[in-house]
Amino acid sequence: MRTWLSDQVRKRLGTFGLIAPSIAQCAVGAALAWIVAVHLLGHAHPLFAPISVMTCVGVGFGRRLRRVVELVVGVSLGVGIGDLLVSWIGSGPWQMALVIALAMTIAGLLNSGELFVSQVGSSAVLVAMLVPGEDVGGLDRMADALTGGVIGIVAVALLPASPLTIAGKHLSGVLDALSTVLEQAAEAIEKGDMDLAAEALECGRRTQTAVEEFEAALENSKEIIMISPLRWHHRARLTRYETAAVPVDLALRNARVLVRRTLAALGEASPPPAALAESLREVSEAALLLQLELGAGREPMLARQALLAVAARERPKNLGFSANVTIAQLRSIAVDLLEATGMDHDEASAALTPLDEPSDETTRG
Numbered sequence: 001m002r003t004w005l006s007d008q009v010r011k012r013l014g015t016f017g018l019i020a021p022s023i024a025q026c027a028v029g030a031a032l033a034w035i036v037a038v039h040l041l042g043h044a045h046p047l048f049a050p051i052s053v054m055t056c057v058g059v060g061f062g063r064r065l066r067r068v069v070e071l072v073v074g075v076s077l078g079v080g081i082g083d084l085l086v087s088w089i090g091s092g093p094w095q096m097a098l099v100i101a102l103a104m105t106i107a108g109l110l111n112s113g114e115l116f117v118s119q120v121g122s123s124a125v126l127v128a129m130l131v132p133g134e135d136v137g138g139l140d141r142m143a144d145a146l147t148g149g150v151i152g153i154v155a156v157a158l159l160p161a162s163p164l165t166i167a168g169k170h171l172s173g174v175l176d177a178l179s180t181v182l183e184q185a186a187e188a189i190e191k192g193d194m195d196l197a198a199e200a201l202e203c204g205r206r207t208q209t210a211v212e213e214f215e216a217a218l219e220n221s222k223e224i225i226m227i228s229p230l231r232w233h234h235r236a237r238l239t240r241y242e243t244a245a246v247p248v249d250l251a252l253r254n255a256r257v258l259v260r261r262t263l264a265a266l267g268e269a270s271p272p273p274a275a276l277a278e279s280l281r282e283v284s285e286a287a288l289l290l291q292l293e294l295g296a297g298r299e300p301m302l303a304r305q306a307l308l309a310v311a312a313r314e315r316p317k318n319l320g321f322s323a324n325v326t327i328a329q330l331r332s333i334a335v336d337l338l339e340a341t342g343m344d345h346d347e348a349s350a351a352l353t354p355l356d357e358p359s360d361e362t363t364r365g
Contacts, residue, residue: 021161022057029053029155033148041143048141052148057155077110078103078121100125153227160228163221167241168295170210170217174248175291177207179284181255182333185262186280189272197263204256211249218245237297244294244340251287251336258329261322270320276327282310283333290340304341307334311351 030050037046081103089095104121184200187193221238225231265272289303311334315327331352338348 021159025057025152025155025159026054028159029057029148029151032155033144033151036151037144037147041140041147043140043144046140046144046147048144049148049151052145053152053155056149056152077107081106082125096125156224157228158230160224160231162234163224163231164234164237164241164297166217166224167214167221167238170214171241171244171248171294172291173210174207174214174252175287177203177210178248178252178255179287181207181252181259182280182284182287185255185259186277186284188262188266189277189280190274192266192271194263194266197259197266201256201259201263204252204259207252207256211252214248215245218242240294240300240342243342244290247336247339251333251340254329254332254336258326258333261325261329265320265322265326268320268322270323272323272326273316273319275316276323276330279310279313279330282306283330283337286310286337290337300341304338304343307338307341308351310334311338311348312353314353 030053033049033053034046037043037049043049082099085099085102086095089098100121104117107117107121181200181204184196184203188196188200218241221241225235225238262272286303286306289306290300293300293303311331315331319327335345335348335352338351339345343351
């Protein structure tokens, strides 16, 4: 129980470490947006200014520049529709319902983006219910939204999170998942245990979330580097993560197929050879090496050498169908991870032992 609690605390602290810069950006940016709107623009109650900062910065990943555009356009549309309808029908519960329905319908027809539609609707609500009767026009609210959006981007630029930390942590999650699945498959082969193989398959099926989170984190990291001059010097290192993104995703997909065929092979007359477990572990360790070398900012040469050794190993003969598919998938994973180290596809594929080349056992026989 204590170990589980410790793991949960470490996990939560690690997650908080990733979002802490965004929290600081929201807090500082919202305060600055309010000050600018009140003292420079002369707006008494600039609600949209701090709201815009929090919407644009948020604690999620990426697309901040797009959010600024959607926010300003959404506020403008919502304010315009809200002002127009309120001037005709007044304020009240049924008026609010009508304003929301019409505003979000128009927004949905123009742009199906979730942020855009919700921003139009919320802006219309504020106009219809929270600030009726005030001497504040639609242009003032649009100016507040734009002010908050711009200050939000400035906050990201001047108080940037570390793009390498964000991308590295999430790539580690993907490679850890890949390594775990391969290790579990190796253990299942060594013990001839179909239950272990089934557990490995179930673990593999839960890995796609890690891939999607890494993709979002990578987009966020790229945007931070684009926005913040303080992080421009990280471009070269982030390129390595970009290079690894697609091949690592493919490796994990191939690992799921590998485990599924391993499970099938364990029920056949010709199960996977024990030597395959050793190869699986070597690829598993190479994935962890790749994680460490990218995190340290080094060219992943050790991981590449380990993978080349597996790729050059001769393929066993006279195996059952599922065992052959398992080995083919392991070869594909090796190629995927070699590409993740920076090799091109043709070079990585050429490192594989040709399928028609006889093994040592066949030659000796």
